Amino acid sequence: ISSFVRHRTVHKVASPLAFVFDIDGVLIRGDNPLPAAKHALSILDGNNRFGIKIPYLLLTNGGGVSESARCHKLSQQLGMKIDPERFIQAHTVLKSVVHKYADLPVLVLGGKGNTLRKVAEGYGFKHVYTTLDILAWNRSVCPLHDHTVEEREPVKTVDFSKTCFAAIIVFHDPPNWFLDIQVMCDLIQSGGILDGPYQPKHMRKPVDLVFCNPDLVWKSDFDRPRLGQGAFKEAFQGVFKSLTGAPYPYTQFGKPTEATYKFAEQMLRGQLVENSSLDSVLWQQIDVALLDNPESDIAGANAARWKSILVRTGVYDPRQGPPSHRPTHEVEDVEQAVQLALEQEF
Ligand code: G3P
Ligand code: MG
16 A cells, blocks of 8 residues: 555545646547546546545536536546536636625626526526527617527516616626627616616716636637637727726636635535545645646646646647746646656645
């Protein structure tokens, strides 16, 4: 039995080696699992020299559907059960702030309209609207929107001239930038009532603005990284500044923000891990994070004092020079990362 297990067993250290995995660019690209991903996860699932299940968490800036729906799809993609208790996505952290808006009208952006509405209602938001609801109320809100696209998602029938929005929450990467930026600019300048008069900055009721993923780019299955929610934020702020003279203040969640990492640690602490070779143990810390995006992933891991291993299968491309944030190690893929971490017994 190696020193690793003996040390953990004898001293009953309540924090076995625990991993955090990023998803896009580390485990999957688009809809396809990376070749190394299945073996890397099976090593942690017990196929290792310690003969024990080694705990891990998935932490992604992705989103747009419920945690259970995403985990169901990931389980199919990766060929093993991914438990929603081990999964945090961009907007999961909103569960910790829903109390601020639970009884107030909020506009949610990103993903498919009604699907996202159900995610928000599942967190406890009670008055959830989408920009497609707004179009159904008055399609002249955005004359440039492609109305030929039949929206398959059901909409809510509401008179938005009587609805005062408290917040705009960007859960996931929005697909309809023209419509969404138009509605965001209307709501903020009118103090929350869509067709209300634009008011001077010092007079208007503030509308809170929240983004859940700062990624300017992310790794899908195209050869080069693709624009993400961070690009949408830049586009909105550029338009809003041109209209009003200044960008609009907002709250940012998602990797690398501290709120998301604290939420992940809290989730781990609440997690009792039954492990066949060790007594039931309590996670108290992350030991190593396996990541592909230096700007969000490595920056966040460094700030959270997690050890990090940067893989070359995602956003980071060594041909473009060294990473903007220094990882603990750099390897080819996630399987090499898991093997290195277990050898080094971080
Ligand atoms: O929209 C998903 C993208 O921003 C990155 O996802 O898994 O690499 O954090 P992930
Ligand atoms: Mg990634």
